Amino acid sequence: MMLIFAIIVFAFVAAPLVGLMGGRSSPLVAALPFLLFVVFCALLPQIAAGEIVLEAHRWIPSLGIEAAFRLDGLSLTFALLISGIGSAVFLYASAYLRGENRLPRFYVALTLFMASMLGAVLADDLMLLAVFWELTSFTSFLLIGYSPEEAASRRSAQQGFLVTVGGGLAMLAGIILLGSVAGTFSITEILDRGEMIAAHPLAPTIIVLLATGAFAKSAQAPLHSWLANAMVAPTPVSAYLHSATMVKLGIYLLSRFDPVFSDHALWIALLTGFGAVTMLAGSVLAMRETDLKRVLAYSTIVSLGTLTMLIGIPGALAAVAVVTFLIVHALYKACLFLVAGIIDHETGMRDSSALGGMRHFMPVTAAVALLGGLSMAGLPPFIGFAAKELVYETGLAASAGWALVAAAFVANAAMVVVAGVVAVRCFSGDLTATPKTPHDPGFAMLAGPIVLAALGLLFGIAPWLVGDSLITPAASAIAGEPLEYSLSLWHGFTPMLGLSVLTLALGVFAYLRWDGLRSTLANIRQIDLWGPDRFYDHVMDGLQRLALWQTRLIQPGSLRAYVARTLLIMSLAALVTLILRGGLELPSFAGSLMPDLAIAALLVVSSIAVARSRNFVTGIVAAGVVGFVVALLFLFQGAPDLAFTQFSVEALAIVIMLAIVGYMPFRERDSRSATERRLDAYIAAFVGVTASLVLLAVLAQPFDARLSDWFRVASVSEAHGRNLVNVILVDFRALDTMGEITVLGLAAVAAAAVLAGLRRATGEKRK
Amino acid sequence: MNSIILQTTSRLILPAALIFSIYVLLRGHNEPGGGFIGGLIAAAGIAVHAIPRGRTSLVSMLRVWPKTLIGAGILLAVLSGLPSLLLAEPFLTHQWPFPSLPVGTTLVFDLGVYLVVIGSVLTFLSYYLEEH
Numbered sequence: 001m002m003l004i005f006a007i008i009v010f011a012f013v014a015a016p017l018v019g020l021m022g023g024r025s026s027p028l029v030a031a032l033p034f035l036l037f038v039v040f041c042a043l044l045p046q047i048a049a050g051e052i053v054l055e056a057h058r059w060i061p062s063l064g065i066e067a068a069f070r071l072d073g074l075s076l077t078f079a080l081l082i083s084g085i086g087s088a089v090f091l092y093a094s095a096y097l098r099g100e101n102r103l104p105r106f107y108v109a110l111t112l113f114m115a116s117m118l119g120a121v122l123a124d125d126l127m128l129l130a131v132f133w134e135l136t137s138f139t140s141f142l143l144i145g146y147s148p149e150e151a152a153s154r155r156s157a158q159q160g161f162l163v164t165v166g167g168g169l170a171m172l173a174g175i176i177l178l179g180s181v182a183g184t185f186s187i188t189e190i191l192d193r194g195e196m197i198a199a200h201p202l203a204p205t206i207i208v209l210l211a212t213g214a215f216a217k218s219a220q221a222p223l224h225s226w227l228a229n230a231m232v233a234p235t236p237v238s239a240y241l242h243s244a245t246m247v248k249l250g251i252y253l254l255s256r257f258d259p260v261f262s263d264h265a266l267w268i269a270l271l272t273g274f275g276a277v278t279m280l281a282g283s284v285l286a287m288r289e290t291d292l293k294r295v296l297a298y299s300t301i302v303s304l305g306t307l308t309m310l311i312g313i314p315g316a317l318a319a320v321a322v323v324t325f326l327i328v329h330a331l332y333k334a335c336l337f338l339v340a341g342i343i344d345h346e347t348g349m350r351d352s353s354a355l356g357g358m359r360h361f362m363p364v365t366a367a368v369a370l371l372g373g374l375s376m377a378g379l380p381p382f383i384g385f386a387a388k389e390l391v392y393e394t395g396l397a398a399s400a401g402w403a404l405v406a407a408a409f410v411a412n413a414a415m416v417v418v419a420g421v422v423a424v425r426c427f428s429g430d431l432t433a434t435p436k437t438p439h440d441p442g443f444a445m446l447a448g449p450i451v452l453a454a455l456g457l458l459f460g461i462a463p464w465l466v467g468d469s470l471i472t473p474a475a476s477a478i479a480g481e482p483l484e485y486s487l488s489l490w491h492g493f494t495p496m497l498g499l500s501v502l503t504l505a506l507g508v509f510a511y512l513r514w515d516g517l518r519s520t521l522a523n524i525r526q527i528d529l530w531g532p533d534r535f536y537d538h539v540m541d542g543l544q545r546l547a548l549w550q551t552r553l554i555q556p557g558s559l560r561a562y563v564a565r566t567l568l569i570m571s572l573a574a575l576v577t578l579i580l581r582g583g584l585e586l587p588s589f590a591g592s593l594m595p596d597l598a599i600a601a602l603l604v605v606s607s608i609a610v611a612r613s614r615n616f617v618t619g620i621v622a623a624g625v626v627g628f629v630v631a632l633l634f635l636f637q638g639a640p641d642l643a644f645t646q647f648s649v650e651a652l653a654i655v656i657m658l659a660i661v662g663y664m665p666f667r668e669r670d671s672r673s674a675t676e677r678r679l680d681a682y683i684a685a686f687v688g689v690t691a692s693l694v695l696l697a698v699l700a701q702p703f704d705a706r707l708s709d710w711f712r713v714a715s716v717s718e719a720h721g722r723n724l725v726n727v728i729l730v731d732f733r734a735l736d737t738m739g740e741i742t743v744l745g746l747a748a749v750a751a752a753a754v755l756a757g758l759r760r761a762t763g764e765k766r767k
Numbered sequence: 768m769n770s771i772i773l774q775t776t777s778r779l780i781l782p783a784a785l786i787f788s789i790y791v792l793l794r795g796h797n798e799p800g801g802g803f804i805g806g807l808i809a810a811a812g813i814a815v816h817a818i819p820r821g822r823t824s825l826v827s828m829l830r831v832w833p834k835t836l837i838g839a840g841i842l843l844a845v846l847s848g849l850p851s852l853l854l855a856e857p858f859l860t861h862q863w864p865f866p867s868l869p870v871g872t873t874l875v876f877d878l879g880v881y882l883v884v885i886g887s888v889l890t891f892l893s894y895y896l897e898e899h
Contacts (some may be wrong), residue, residue, distance in 0.1 A: 080810055186890050271897060435768075472883075596892075641799045641801070645803065645804050648807035648808055648811065649807060652888065656814065656892060658818060659892055660895050720869060721873070722796075722797040722798075723796055723798055726795045726796055729802075729803070730801070730802070730861070730873045730880070732859070736875060737844075737876075738844050741840060742841055743842070744884070744887045745883050745886065745887055747887070748837060748886065748891050749837065751890075751891050752834070755894035755895075
């Protein structure tokens with residue numbers, strides 16, 4: 001079977017085509033995600049029957065790394081969310097960003113993101129998972145930085161990237177440890193060996209590392225601020241990456257390994273603890289905002305905290321709650337984000353404290369927003385109600401459940417308020433003035449929110465539609481054993497129902513007093529002054545100061561100092577090694593040719609001339625003579641290629657010096673003091689003696705001709721060339737040469753960048 | 768550096784250096800020579816020509832920025848390794864498609880080296896040339 005591999009390759013390869021279509025704002029861009037959605041839907045019956053599709057291809061066999069894929073209930077749930085919400089977002093963006101000249105780039109990044117995301121949730125090999133994981137961080141960076149000319153956009157893109165990739169590094173360390181403990185990188189095999197791994201002494205380290213990666217990706221407190229700042233991205237990106245899919249990747253990772261660690265005390269403590277704290281922090285922060293997107297972003301953080309907490313609670317019921325809440329959240333949150341985007345697009349503003357009465361202009365949008373909001377608030381008959389009941393039921397059944405239920409209670413009340421602020425407040429009440437006169441948008445922007453909101457209602461009325469086919473298989477994957485659960489909306493008069501009523505009452509009460517509550521919370525300056533966002537700035541400032549300090553220390557800017565240090569350290573290292581290893585030895589001088597001695601004498605004379613030269617031009621000429629004499633030496637020693645190259649380099653060096661001489665502030669006379677000159681002389685003598693000793697020691701060793709003999713034989717027969725040097729360069733060691741020319745080119749480009757700056761700074765006045 | 772001597776002699780040096788550099792490039796597989804030396808010779812010839820005439824004339828003579836030559840060279844070197852991948856051999860295993868003609872993918876690779884050397888030298892040099 002090649003099916004999953006083919007799907008992912010197809011998604012990647014289609015990116016340029018999607019970019020091309022997207023550049024024309026064609027609604028057909030949604031065809032790719034929709035096609036993938038249909039394919040995954042077709043796999044639904046197979047997975048619902050309890051089957052797990054596995055496939056593996058060779059990738060790096062020497063390291064035991066395979067391109068292996070696994071499709072079970074959990075990965076299929078994610079794949080359906082990614083492709084389904086992807087369809088809505090691709091379509092929406094074609095109208096939302098119509099006519100922008102960055103559209104091709106935008107759609108390429110969005111498609112690459114979708115493909116990476118699918119790869120991450122379908123990977124059955126930990127290394128493959130890590131690769132796709134980092135790719136999602138990278139594409140997220142590109143998408144947050146959609147408007148690179150704005151400073152806020154750059155900062156947010158960098159912050160999101162650094163936090164998620166930093167977490168990714170921790171996860172990679174965890175993966176390597178996990179792989180070595182389990183003896184395999186295959187997720188399927190690791191799940192089979194779960195008990196052995198959980199009992200291993202390294203298990204706590206692995207748990208902390210994996211959780212760090214997941215927490216960074218899924219914006220758990222205190223790593224949450226990047227998600228709120230990521231709202232500078234265009235709204236389709238916020239809806240897709242930063243609420244429905246990418247931020248759920250951490251949740252995916254935790255769910256994936258829940259069967260292994262679910263009974264480990266540290267796992268339970270970390271996940272429930274950080275989850276609950278995140279829920280509370282997100283709830284408070286959401287209440288402080290007026291920007292619709294930032295309100296929604298903080299409510300996403302609350303939901304991610306809820307999911308993390310639920311995964312931390314052991315048991316089958318928690319697994320069902322995770323999956324249900326995951327699907328419900330993706331449906332209503334993507335819907336509300338897209339609605340917020342419509343409001344922004346149509347009115348030109350998204351400050352919810354200043355918006356009102358939009359139902360008159362946008363009746364359809366208002367209705368859709370209401371449907372999504374009701375599901376978010378957790379009212380029957382929406383599926384959001386079922387999810388909330390499950391969260392309470394799970395919490396009540398857990399140990400230390402009262403604390404978790406309390407956190408969930410606050411979080412759910414906050415959800416009611418957010419739903420009110422986004423879905424009700426902007427549309428109800430008196431009409432307010434807006435920069436643009438709004439009206440309902442066209443099909444492309446409304447289709448996605450309508451379908452998402454309708455599904456929230458449909459699944460609530462008919463929970464079995466999604467329950468048996470998707471939620472049960474996915475929950476089985478999280479629980480690590482086949483489950484039987486029948487999702488239903490009405491559970492009778494239970495403690496959960498009572499909690500729901502109380503939640504709603506508190507939420508509505510808080511919503512009605514939102515203005516006062518918001519300004520009270522917003523006035524707590526300590527949150528801005530001491531929050532993690534400010535901490536991030538301090539860390540980045542510190543990093544820059546460290547770089548500056550280190551650069552000043554190592555690079556004072558004096559060429560003489562660089563040369564002196566480099567030569568001294570190099571010679572010292574060589575000499576110490578030579579002495580410690582007992583390598584000091586002299587070769588026999590018998591058989592030295594007379595012409596060579598004459599050349600050597602010439603070399604000595606010209607070197608003395610370099611040392612004695614008092615100005616720059618004499619120095620260049622003398623150094624040139626040294627170079628030419630060395631070339632002669634090569635020629636007589638039977639290395640014509642080397643001699644040839646040396647001649648060319650010397651000639652070119654003189655030409656370049658000629659060009660530079662008019663530009664540089666070379667002094668006519670040597671400006672060094674007598675002490676400096678003496679010091680330089682000592683350094684030069686030391687370097688010269690060391691180099692001579694090393695060369696003599698080399699010559700004292702018997703010459704090993706095996707390699708050159710082999711090349712002499714193989715050169716013509718295998719590489720069709722008689723010039724050994726060139727054959728080695730272009731054929732036997734061609735990869736090295738390719739590396740060398742790349743370095744050469746990069747060095748030239750880097751030097752050009754420095755010189756261009758120099759030219760701008762000083763060159764203009766020299767014209 | 769507006770020297771009449773350099774202006775005049777460089778007009779002769781440039782074509783000689785270029786022709787010689789190509790000769791050196793082509794003979795490299797069997798006799799002393801090759802892309803690296805050829806590139807150095809060509810770069811020296813072009814540099815001598817450009818020094819008295821300035822930066823603008825260098826670019827207009829090359830028709831591209833010297834940086835482009837670096838990219839083109841690396842691209843050629845990479846391309847020369849691709850046929851081997853198609854034949855399921857290790858990357859950069861050179862191919863000799865014509866049994867009688869001594870022309871293979873090594874020449875493409877060496878041409879890449881040649882261009883990178885010229886491009887690097889001239890990229891660096893161009894910042895020291897005067898604007899005319």
